[in-house]
Amino acid sequence: MRRHDPDVTVSESPTNILYVGNSGVLCGVQWEELEAVFEPYGPIVDICVFPTGRPYSFVKFESVEKAREAFDALHGTHPSQVAKADVVFYLAFITNMPRSTASTDQEMPPGLKVMEEFVSENEQQKLLDVVATCSNGESKGSLKNRRVFHFGFEFLYGSNTVNLDGPFPPPFPPICEALIDRMCQAQLVKHRPDQLTINVYEPGHGIPSHVDTHSAFEDEIVSLSLSSDVVMNFRECSVSGRSVAVRLPARSLTIMKGESRYAWEHCIASRNYDCDPASSRLIRRSQRVSFTFRKVRRAPCECEFPQLCDRNRDDNVKKLPSSDTEARGLEKTFVANVYEEIAAHFDETRYSQWRAVKTFLDELASGSALLDVGCGNGKYLNEDIRLLKVGCDMSANLCLIASAKGACVAQADGLHLPFRDGAFDALISIAVIHHMSTVERRLVAIGEMLRMLRPGGTALITVWAFEQKMNNEQSEYLKWGRNRESLVDRPEDDASAYPSGALLVHLNNTAFQQQDLLVPWHRKAPTDGASLANPQSDRFLRFYHVFKRGELEDLCAKIPHCRLIST
Structure with a gap:
């Protein structure tokens, strides 16, 4: 326990806080099951769970006596309220609760907006009917973990761009055009989308950490979540690597623009449950459908993040020197x-x-x-x-x-x-x-x-x-990234999509995809609390040639x- 959470100390005498081993998401135990197990023993002040990586939880009672009753009754047992048959709880008294897993006080990535209940229940059903029609037709596609459908332009997953040369998928369904009209009238988007990708996610499926290609699309990336809540994780593309978990409720609209669009990776972890960043309660996933709207870019990207920009153009891409x-x-x-x-x-x-x-x-x-x-x-x-x-x-x-x-x-x-x-x-x-x-x-x-x-x-x-692996062991460089994020593997860059000799920008703490690359460095804000006058000017790229064995x-x-x- 000390190894996993150094802020938690075991108490030699009973306290009102219990460590509960073999519980939490990693062990397949739901928040509601924990509540049902411990509630009969007295008023519960708090339950702390972790979404990934930690096979334990914490329960805080109003009194030491109630915690002791729960300990005596449950230590070393399989509670009947837990559906998973092979779970045995092991308990211990601790002196303090760990740091809260809630993140309501965390600032959202700049430029990110989540609008709850953007569509009604009736509209949601009409949109799901569109998916059902696609599934029965000839326009369906598939990836390893999900079904996908394209409208307007086909999205090319190998290069994270669009096929501008055809063949072209069908035009937007009328209900989607009506939603876009609503977005434009409310001035939620500056560019009217002309590309739509529908993804169907089964429980347990996620998406790798990525930034939508700068050069392929205009500023706004707009995604409508349907049928199931999910937690999306955002991570700043810098050495600081600040992470923020954001809950996307069913029927909500997520708008990424500016810094959140260009300078933050986003992903959804591959798991059956999420931990609500506001309440720490577990959210059971069901089948989720997303409608992602984009505007295809017709001119070079002019974003304020040139160090992170992935412009796929001979005149903009940095190349290996020839002299x-x-x-x-x-x-x-x-x-x-x-x-x-x-x-x-x-x-x-x-x-x-x-x-x-x-x-x-x-x-x-x-x-x-x-x-x-x-x-x-x-x-x-x-x-x-x-x-x-x-x-x-x-x-x-x-x-x-x-x-x-x-x-x-x-x-x-x-x-x-x-x-x-x-x-x-x-x-x-x-x-x-x-x-x-x-x-x-x-x-x-x-x-x-x-x-x-x-x-x-x-x-x-x-x-x-x-080579960042030897004898199936990851290097400390990769372990550091895994521990910082504990989400999903990142996608490999398709170097063939870039001009020959192009120096791609490396995603920190991922396996190297080429030997010559540009590695980001983000200079932190001043320690006196002042904000940087121009945050973009404090992002830098360093050249590296990584050596093969x-x-x-x-x-x-x-x-x-x-x-x-x-x-």
Whole structure:
């Protein structure tokens, strides 16, 4: 229990709060079943459940005596009110309830609006009749987990765009045209939709986390939910990764525009129940139907989020450099300039030492001279007075930060290090050369590092790995993303939909789909509570070349007098 919820402490004496093991959504126990199990033992103050990832719940009684009665009667039993036969409750007294799962105080993503009861019960039935007619006709389609129907234009799931060349699906049903008229009259949309996708979701089915393609559609994405409530999860496309759960009631209209449309991913988890973000009560899903209306974009996207924009156009998409001059320009824009801008935030978030690096440093002989190439904020240059440490970095602001901490640093280009040959006994370069955009520049960088070493000197060089799984185990990078969101797998980008050599924007904490990519960084708001004057200007993209297994070894093998000790 402590491992799952560190804020919860077991009490050695009875309290009025019970931990209930083997309960909650993960174990197939409904909120209503928990209420029915514990209500006979006295007034209940609160029941806390979790939508995913936690096989336990909490029940708070008005008095210790009532909680003790429930404990004595239910500990180690299968309550008759629980439908699932193999569930046995294990109880414990705890000192405090965990942090509330309710999110009514969370701000909605900017630009997101949910309008409840947008259609009447009668209109809902007419719309469901449209789905029934489609299911009996020839226009139906299917995906792995759901039935889909297209109107106006066909939506292409491989590239998340539309087919502008035909064949064209049927026009909108009359009832949908009437709904669009209502949206336009109420000024809910600026562009009259001309593409409609109907999805039929069975209980347990969801949608992967995604952002509707910028370049394919105009600003507003409008979705009508029918037949069943559902909770949609929104996550900001940034390092902060702020998440907000939003309940979409049946017959409600959801409008995404502006920031919520372009800079937030949205998804629906694959499960049979949802947890109401306002009350923490479980919501049993039934078959749900969504009508999603979009306006096909006919001109280049002009959104205020260019760093996150996925324009599928040769003149807008960033590409791999074809010359050293282009490589220098790309690295200046997407590496050097970015780190100058984010230096202070980088320093706040990069303070712990990696275990492998610390082990390498601890094994160096006392009095060794160490060079840290790409030292960043100097986190490896302080402490350990056994070593003579020198650092260098391209970023002037990072050098100032490291120097203020007492480190000996110099601003320098890793391809032209300003030190004499063989000046150091050891060298580290942690997560640096993957920012170089060509094989030739990465090779020069490694050669420069090895030039710094005396004969017999050792270097530790690390890079991001393309393969994020080994022996069926996920890397810490993927685990971090999974723990932050616990929702569903994200879709793979279809790189074939982009021009050859295009640098796609990577979704944080997902498997890499290509080796050369742009990784977002979001600089947090000021700590004094002031809002950013222009939040879009604090979103940045960094170039990365993620290394496949054996690639770094192959580069090192091309350097004369270089011998690999371990990989």
